[in-house]
Amino acid sequence: MNTDAEIVERSRYGPAAFGELYDRHGPDIYRYAARRAGDFVAEDVMAETFLIAFEGRFDFVGSTGAVRPWLFGIATNLLRRHHRAEERVLRALVKLGGRVEDPDFLGAVDERLDAPGNQARIARALQGLPAIDRDAILLLAWADLSYEDIATATAVPLGTVRSRINRARRKLRVNLTLSDQEDDHGRSAVAPRNA
Amino acid sequence: MDDLQLLRATRNDIGTIPAATLARGRERLMRASHSDPAPHQFEDVFQDEGVFGVSHDASRRSRSVRFRRGFAVAAAAAVILTGALVAADVVLPDRRPISAAAAVLEDAAAATVRTSDPVVLPGQYLEIETRALYGASSPGEGLTWDVVQADELYIPADPHEEWIWNRQAPVPTESAPEIVKEAARLQPTVDPATYAALTGVFRAPGGAFGNGEQYTIIGEPLTEADNLARDPKALLDRIYEHTEGAGKTPDLEAFETIVESLRTGIIPADLRAAFYGAAALIPGVDIMDSQATIDGRTGVAIGIAPPEGGSRQDIIIDPTSGLVIGEQIVMLKDYPGAPAGTVESWTSVQTSVVDSAP
Numbered sequence: 001m002n003t004d005a006e007i008v009e010r011s012r013y014g015p016a017a018f019g020e021l022y023d024r025h026g027p028d029i030y031r032y033a034a035r036r037a038g039d040f041v042a043e044d045v046m047a048e049t050f051l052i053a054f055e056g057r058f059d060f061v062g063s064t065g066a067v068r069p070w071l072f073g074i075a076t077n078l079l080r081r082h083h084r085a086e087e088r089v090l091r092a093l094v095k096l097g098g099r100v101e102d103p104d105f106l107g108a109v110d111e112r113l114d115a116p117g118n119q120a121r122i123a124r125a126l127q128g129l130p131a132i133d134r135d136a137i138l139l140l141a142w143a144d145l146s147y148e149d150i151a152t153a154t155a156v157p158l159g160t161v162r163s164r165i166n167r168a169r170r171k172l173r174v175n176l177t178l179s180d181q182e183d184d185h186g187r188s189a190v191a192p193r194n195a
Numbered sequence: 196m197d198d199l200q201l202l203r204a205t206r207n208d209i210g211t212i213p214a215a216t217l218a219r220g221r222e223r224l225m226r227a228s229h230s231d232p233a234p235h236q237f238e239d240v241f242q243d244e245g246v247f248g249v250s251h252d253a254s255r256r257s258r259s260v261r262f263r264r265g266f267a268v269a270a271a272a273a274v275i276l277t278g279a280l281v282a283a284d285v286v287l288p289d290r291r292p293i294s295a296a297a298a299v300l301e302d303a304a305a306a307t308v309r310t311s312d313p314v315v316l317p318g319q320y321l322e323i324e325t326r327a328l329y330g331a332s333s334p335g336e337g338l339t340w341d342v343v344q345a346d347e348l349y350i351p352a353d354p355h356e357e358w359i360w361n362r363q364a365p366v367p368t369e370s371a372p373e374i375v376k377e378a379a380r381l382q383p384t385v386d387p388a389t390y391a392a393l394t395g396v397f398r399a400p401g402g403a404f405g406n407g408e409q410y411t412i413i414g415e416p417l418t419e420a421d422n423l424a425r426d427p428k429a430l431l432d433r434i435y436e437h438t439e440g441a442g443k444t445p446d447l448e449a450f451e452t453i454v455e456s457l458r459t460g461i462i463p464a465d466l467r468a469a470f471y472g473a474a475a476l477i478p479g480v481d482i483m484d485s486q487a488t489i490d491g492r493t494g495v496a497i498g499i500a501p502p503e504g505g506s507r508q509d510i511i512i513d514p515t516s517g518l519v520i521g522e523q524i525v526m527l528k529d530y531p532g533a534p535a536g537t538v539e540s541w542t543s544v545q546t547s548v549v550d551s552a553p
Contacts, residue, residue, distance in 0.1 A: 015228035022224050027212045030220075034210030042210065047220040051227050093206075122205040128331070141202040157438045157448065158414050159455045172198045173393045174331040174342050174365045 004067035011057050018054050025068060026050065029075050032143045037085040045082065049075040066152050072143050073153035076135050083131070093123030125175035129168055136161055137168035197392050296482045297475035299495050299514050304471040307517030312464045313548040320349040320359070322549045323460035326490050328368070329540035331375075340371035349552035350402065350461065354418060358402040359552040364394045396553045412456050412466075413437050425465050427472025434473060443501055446477050450499045454510045457519045460544045467517070474510075487511050489521040490543035496523065504528045506539060519544060 002010065004021065011017040029049050034042035052074050053060075060070060079086065126134060132154075139145045139153060147165070151158045315321050326345045342365040349359040364382065367375045383390045397404055402417070412420050414437055424430045431449065438448040453474050456462060462470065474480055479499045487496035489511050498509035504527045511521045521543035529535050 011228075016225065018228055019221060019225060022221055026217060026220060030212040030216070031210035034212075035206045039210075039216075042212075043216050043220065046212075046216075047223045050220065050224045054224060054227060119205050122202055137202065141199060142206070156441045157452060158411065159437075159452050160441065160448075162411070163455050169198055170327070170329070170344065171331065172202070174329075174344070 003064040005062065005064040008057050008060050008067060011054070015054070018050070018057065021053070021067070021071075022050050025071050028068075028143070029071060032072065032138075033075055033079060035142050036079055036089070036138060037082045038089050041079075041082045041085045045075055045078045048078050052078075062152075065149070069145060069149040069152035072139060072145060072149070073155065076139065076153060079135075080131065087127070090123040090127050093119045094127075095120075121175075122172075125172045128175050129171055133164045133168040133171070136164040137172070140165060201392075294475075294481060296480050296497050299482060299497065299512065300471040300475040300480075302514040303512045303517045304468040304475075305517070306515060307464050307468040307471065310464070310517060313546075315350075315352045315548050317352045318550070320351055320549050320552045321461065322547050322552075323348045323350070324545045324547075325460070325542060327540065327542040331365070331367075338372055338375065340375050341368040342366060342371070343368060348460075349549070355401050357398050357400050358404070360397045360399070360404060361553050362394050362397065364390065412459070412462065413452060417461060420463065420466060423466060423469075425469045427469050427476055430469045431473035431476050446479055447499055447501060450474060450477055450480060451508060454508055454522055457510060458522060458542065458544065460519070460546045464517075467519075471512075471517075483507065483509050483525070487523065489523060489541050492520045492543065494520045498525075501527070518546075 002020070004024070007017050007021045007024075011021070026046055030042045030046040033045040037045070049071055053071055060067075062070065126138075129137070135154060136150055139150045140147070145153060147158055147161050150165075151161045154161070156164075313321070324345070324347050326343060328341055328343050330339055331342050344365040345363045347361045349361075351357060364379070367379050411417065412423065413434055415423060424433060434449045434452050435445055438445065438452055441448050453470050457467065457470055474497070477499065480497060481499070482495055483498040484496040486493055487509065492513070494511040494513045496509035496511050498507050501507060507525050507527055509523050509525060510519060511523065512518070513520050521541055523541040524539045526537045526539050527535055
């Protein structure tokens with residue numbers, strides 16, 4: 001079986017080999033992009049990611065382990081062009097959190113009750129993060145990249161990744177504990193759930 | 196459930212690719228592979244507008260672009276290394292500082308070596324108290340405010356044993372909107388689950404909290420810190436090597452790496468002195484404020500000006516004790532509600548030996 005790096009190498013002489021790389025990683029790139037910016041954008045980001053990677057295949061030098069971060073790095077930068085779509089997704093999630101108040105939802109199990117509330121909280125917290133920190137934390141949480149992979153994907157040192165993620169998590173914690181309360185201030189949704 | 200777990204659980208059910216979409220994408224790729232266009236899109240894609248001016252523009256340069264320009268990069272690296280070599284030749288043999296910042300850093304290094312590290316006996320802990328002030332916001336409401344968050348990390352005499360981390364709840368500052376303060380007060384009773392997940396005492400063998408990540412210093416695990424060079428020039432070379440290709444400039448990135456390492460509060464004295472020496476060798480590192488006050492303590496703020504504004508990160512050192520007392524991020528441009536010169540955030544660090552941990 002060919003490793004990712006071998007496929008890239010092979011694609012320099014036989015372009016069709018790049019299709020194999022697409023088959024391996026396309027679905028994951030799509031999923032990451034869809035979670036961030038929705039399905040419509042995800043299709044575009046995924047396709048563009050591989051077109052750009054294909055064009056850059058002569059320049060890629062790295063181990064097999066660097067191929068996936070390379071692709072996610074391209075996708076992450078492409079997502080910057082779609083920040084409005086991401087904002088829309090996050091805003092929708094914040095609204096979705098309001099459904100906890102919907103009586104129909106009250107019959108559901110606790111986990112399901114928790115999920116929309118958490119999504120709203122998380123979405124609100126993500127809205128407040130600087131783009132570089134948001135990229136780092138979402139590559140960790142939603143793309144399942146390691147710290148080293150994120151360093152490769154975003155072309156910064158490991159220490160910088162670490163501090164970006166630390167900073168993002170710190171701000172997430174603050175916004176998780178405060179903003180949602182502020183939003184729910186005066187409403188009854190949260191209190192009875194935990195009473 | 197901690198913040199990362201909450202995040203992982205969010206939208207976990209989203210994003211399975213429909214077969215037709217997968218097929219369309221493959222077709223586009225295959226069409227392109229037949230026409231095999233020349234590379235042209237990288238520059239555009241990797242351009243970065245930047246947020247708060249944090250140094251990362253050039254760091255977005257792709258791996259591909261970097262390798263395409265292999266010769267140019269190698270030449271630039273040679274220039275950097277030569278530069279460092281020349282600076283070292285000038286500075287080190289006669290110990291004559293080339294700038295005021297270098298003098299402060301050399302004093303701090305000397306003081307650090309004089310005052311040896313506190314000894315942590317079996318049963319005792321190295322306690323690192325961190326207090327941070329930073330901004331929080333609620334974009335939906337258009338509110339921003341500052342919070343202060345304190346935590347204490349307890350590292351046992353044998354760092355492989357259990358570390359203890361006491362995380363306190365963030366507290367809005369006096370100037371925060373009343374609704375925010377009220378929410379903070381109500382948090383423990385209104386949403387105890389979230390509150391408990393994010394605050395309180397956490398324990399982890401070897402300091403691998405949460406996601407299993409441990410501290411590293413320039414990529415080395417803390418337990419391997421002994422392997423790092425104590426010679427400032429050699430240490431700086433190692434830093435440049437570690438950060439190659441990242442950051443707005445190699446010098447900014449090297450300085451940031453030093454700040455990140457010192458911020459941990461766990462750098463042994465001899466290595467800390469070497470970091471000061473290495474910082475003194477970075478071109479452009481200078482005194483930004485000789486009387487910087489951080490959390491009630493005063494020291495010298497040392498930083499490096501980024502090429503095009505944004506914000507600047509300073510490290511604050513007490514040159515007489517050789518201790519890092521904290522760091523600050525200063526805005527260099529006017530932002531809404533925060534004119535240039537505003538300290539956007541700061542972190543103070545204090546280290547001591549204690550007999551017990553929570």
